[in-house]
Amino acid sequence: MGRRETVIDTDLFIPFIDLKAQYTGHKDEIDKAINDCIDNANFINGSEVKKFQQELASFLSVKHVIGCANGTDALQIALMCLDLQPDDEIIIPAFGYVSPAEVTALLKFKPVFAEVDPFTFNLDVQKLESYITKQTKAIIPIHLFGQGAEMGTILSIANSHNLFVIEDAAQALGSSYYFSNGNQQQLGTIGHIGCTSFFPTKNLGCYGDGGALFTNDDNLAQKIKMIANHGQAEKYNYEQVGVNSRLDSLQAAILSVKLNYLRVDNARRKEIAEQYDQFFSTIDEIAYPLKAMYSEHIYHQYSIVLCSKVKRDEFKDYLAAHNIASMIYYPKPLHLQQAFKHLGYKKGAFPVSESLCDRILSLPIYPELSLQQIDYMLSTISRFDFN
Numbered sequence: 610m611g612r613r614e615t616v617i618d619t620d621l622f623i624p625f626i627d628l629k630a631q632y633t634g635h636k637d638e639i640d641k642a643i644n645d646c647i648d649n650a651n652f653i654n655g656s657e658v659k660k661f662q663q664e665l666a667s668f669l670s671v672k673h674v675i676g677c678a679n680g681t682d683a684l685q686i687a688l689m690c691l692d693l694q695p696d697d698e699i700i701i702p703a704f705g706y707v708s709p710a711e712v713t714a715l716l717k718f719k720p721v722f723a724e725v726d727p728f729t730f731n732l733d734v735q736k737l738e739s740y741i742t743k744q745t746k747a748i749i750p751i752h753l754f755g756q757g758a759e760m761g762t763i764l765s766i767a768n769s770h771n772l773f774v775i776e777d778a779a780q781a782l783g784s785s786y787y788f789s790n791g792n793q794q795q796l797g798t799i800g801h802i803g804c805t806s807f808f809p810t811k812n813l814g815c816y817g818d819g820g821a822l823f824t825n826d827d828n829l830a831q832k833i834k835m836i837a838n839h840g841q842a843e844k845y846n847y848e849q850v851g852v853n854s855r856l857d858s859l860q861a862a863i864l865s866v867k868l869n870y871l872r873v874d875n876a877r878r879k880e881i882a883e884q885y886d887q888f889f890s891t892i893d894e895i896a897y898p899l900k901a902m903y904s905e906h907i908y909h910q911y912s913i914v915l916c917s918k919v920k921r922d923e924f925k926d927y928l929a930a931h932n933i934a935s936m937i938y939y940p941k942p943l944h945l946q947q948a949f950k951h952l953g954y955k956k957g958a959f960p961v962s963e964s965l966c967d968r969i970l971s972l973p974i975y976p977e978l979s980l981q982q983i984d985y986m987l988s989t990i991s992r993f994d995f996n
């Protein structure tokens with residue numbers, strides 16, 4: 610009996626993501642796009658870039674899409690467009706990816722960390738106003754794991770304090786926000802500037818590095834293009850210190866193909882999440898991701914919260930022993946990182962963020978997961994003692 614189970618277990622391996630399967634699914638189309646691009650040999654600023662930017666703009670219903678080299682650059686370029694001064698303060702979630710805080714510090718602005726909500730993992734808007742000072746210039750909400758931060762409240766707070774809103778939509782491309790007046794808008798197109806990443810594992814990923822900025826503001830769009838291109842207003846005329854950050858033609862060609870599948874892929878992620886939800890709703894000791902009324906969730910990650918760090922680590926090891934990958938996003942909050950030590954935060958400053966880092970775990974979720982793999986995961990998980 611035990612022997613048979615062992616055979617089933619070792620037959621299946623559930624990687625955290627399966628980029629090879631993703632490629633195989635659209636191999637002919639992608640190979641053709643790559644070959645056409647190489648044939649044209651316009652590797653930088655080729656027609657593929659313009660085409661993809663237009664396609665994504667129409668997909669998102671946003672006026673301007675400007676490609677760049679990666680998502681971190683997108684955030685840096687966004688901050689460079691706002692005419693900020695050294696020590697101006699930018700509000701950033703303490704629980705999330707490093708890029709918003711990293712580029713803020715790099716540009717000599719001051720990251721001001723903010724607590725997140727224990728159930729959505731996004732900015733806790735109840736506390737948001739308490740971080741605002743005379744030096745505050747911008748808020749960077751991260752739409753974490755594929756679900757929007759509470760943009761309605763964030764926008765009204767930002768408006769009343771005259772702050773910029775830069776959305777980090779790297780994990781939420783193709784996810785919608787539902788305003789209380791019934792309007793619906795794509796995440797990343799709501800604030801002054803939206804930023805995304807096409808890192809291969811994102812919901813829309815390329816085959817290397819890539820990123821983009823979104824805006825509906827013509828002046829900001831001009832400025833973004835200029836800064837991303839060495840600060841050149843026209844060739845060899847440098848208006849401000851800029852950077853060299855481009856989405857290359859090959860990546861754009863690949864992204865044009867993959868954009869056609871983003872809606873279907875996101876829908877499949879939601880179906881798998883639904884199955885996970887149903888399963889975890891029967892386990893009292895697990896908090897599964899809360900679906901907010903105001904946002905779609907496209908499950909870049911499916912993250913559960915366990916009762917303790919010990920249980921989380923035990924569960925992770927148990928999954929690994931059964932060939933199921935899992936990841937901790939994120940193991941350490943930003944305010945306790947060595948890189949931001951100079952800001953002077955202490956342990957205990959953001960209890961929710963700190964506790965999530967100890968107890969959260971992300972499970973495999975991607976469109977290519979087979980029914981057999983999902984069944985195997987759920988039956989394996991059901992044999993774990995969460996008490």
Ligand SMILES: *Cc1c(COP(=O)(O)O)cnc(C)c1O
Nearest residue numbers: 679680681706708779780806808
């Ligand atoms: C991936 C990611 C980024 C950075 O993107 P890169 O392309 O790797 O620079 C920024 N913010 C969030 C929330 C991300 O998930």
